[in-house]
Amino acid sequence: MSDPIATRAAAGFLVRYSLPDLRERQLLELFGRGTRVGYEHGEIICREGDEGGDIWLVLEGTVEIRWLDRNRAEHAVGHVHAPDVIGAWSLVDGGPRGGTCVAMGTVQTVRFGSETWHILQNDPGIAGTSLRRLLLASMSEQLSDGNERIRVILQGQGHAAWRHALRRILEFVSRG
């Protein structure tokens, strides 16, 4: 049976990330290995600090990322728009969730649990390769965007205090 949301998301992933030789039907095959999960507006997909057991491909909608401040108050710090990937870090390294993900409007996802992830992470076939490469494309874009924003702020287009703080970030990161 055709699934217009999945089909649109597959096409969107291919436009966003020009992955080698990847085709729409291969992505649909990958989606079929996970579980389709929908979220209503305001519903929490994952919570900061929790153990990570799942990764989500966001097929449709927008997810808000929130961080807790020192007083445990939540602040929205960014938005992820479909198609994209969320929840990967904790699944990969077993660490706590880095932020709370909240559905803004209706959000459609494909969720992969840790067992499926570990199978796909070692799978040289279409599904495993597609998932690894989608994840790598998303992660490398995040790092590259971060470098660019830091460069812009350091070159004087940001607030002076943040420029100072970001110099410290760069100094720290460059030691890593």
Place this chain on the structure above:
Amino acid sequence: MTEVDQLAELPIFASVPREALEHFCQLAPVLHVPAGMTIMRQGSVADLALLVVDGRLKAEIDLGNFQFPVGAFGPGEIIGERALFSQGGTRSATVTAVFASTCRMLTWGMLGPTAENAAVLAMEQYLVDVLTQRLRRTQKVIRALWRSAPGDFDDLDELLGER
């Protein structure tokens, strides 16, 4: 030592059969770089990633009046990986050889539709782990600074932006 032996000594290829490494050598041509040579320039098209086999590379962000160091890469490490998973992007840093170095050139076209070559699979698994570590480290420092910042969260939005 043969070029396959060199690759077999890298931790990321520890469990990869020699036949796969032999094929990987054909997929990823060797590049010898003299000390001081700039290999990737900030702002140029990102069409290549490098696997360092021997030597050392450094990455710097050009801030106009000075070069800010953002990383150093030794044997077994990969730099410029974004070129493998998207096309048309540009370099966010300049990469130079600290010492005379030997690298393998990795391109978008070498990957093929699936990771049937065990060395390609190992490389992808390695990158998933490494990029997760890099993103974690960056986020940890940003959060520490954010939590100590004087309450102006609009600046944080400017920093993190939309994805």
